[in-house]
Amino acid sequence: MLPRWLKRHIPGYLPPEGRWKHLAERYDGDEIVVLDCETSCFDKKKGELLSVAAVRVKGSQILLSSALELTINSDAVTDPDSVRIHYLRREDRTQGVALAEAIEKVLDFVGNRPICGFYIEYDEAILNRYIKQLYNFHLPNRFIEVSELYARQKRRHIPEMALDLTFEGLANDLKVPVIERHTAMGDVISTALMLIKLTEFGKTRR
Template sequence: MLRAIRRAADRRRQADGDFAWLFNPYTGDELVSIDCETTGLDTRRAELVSIAAVRIHDGRVLTSESLDLRLETPASLDGDSIKIHRLRGVDLEGGMPVRDALETLLEFIGNRPLVGWCIDFDLAMLDRYLKAEFGFSLPNATIDVAQQYRKRMRRSHPELELQPTFEQLAERLGVPIMGRHTALGDAVTTALMHLRLDADALAESSR
């Protein structure tokens, strides 16, 4: 509800802005899987290190149509942060200015629905930066793969309380983990898990 209210307010403010088109209803049939790598898990203080997105269309993950952005190395980043958050050297080199990276991301995802693993974290991080740079939050519809799995299991096994990790769910679904703890690898793996859950749900409904 709060996100819907915020989206309506942002739509009014951006009516004559460069990104007004983002607030139009999406009428296509694509999704975009996203993932962020950060310097921590506190969305109020952590900083973005990299952002990735990959399109999903017609039951396929379009890895040839993906985005993998590295941001300028945060000034607060030190050796301990690099070790704790499993950041790679390549993630810390040749980064883009934040504003340029966000503009590139917005152009890529457009107003398509977004897919993510525990996506509220990624949205909170991106929204913090977007509000600072452009004055609005992402208006896109979202699909959380972790919630998607829990809903599916509640229908077939309502007695169970399931909170699988990313790795556990990938294994249960028979999905290969593509470069864990890299933004693009996690975005691709999340997209594959979403498609597998969708396919399983379709198979169950046809029985």
């Protein structure tokens, strides 16, 4: 993933301003936000946000008591393949929050912390599309792809190793439970456990 300093030099990059200016400030804390979005289809240019979940990870702790979990009140037409995966039908979303409120809550929750996920590039693209429409900026946060962490650690010791970089492949090798797969919160908790395993492994190998 691109480091945050490099993002600022990409043509078309829009920095946060006004209320959100602090998002671009250097983060000096020790928390990482693990985030996942579920959408109406698997196209990052067209998929509409249906649910989002996030937790903060501090060292080996998942701060579940302050976790964020939102369903969006959306009447988006959902790809049948997507419904079979995340089970979010239109009638399941009627009690959800408005999209603009959800984006605001996500920004407040994340702040300027690093953001981690599995295929986090997709979540970044989805959120940036809405954030640009609402506030005219792109997320300046550092993004961490958990599968890249995994591959880097594995190939550091056995460069030619063939790796299963699927979600289930990482979970199996790291001995992490797959919790309610393809629900935003379930994927977030499993990914947070992967992150903890990988960062703890990195410490023990130094």
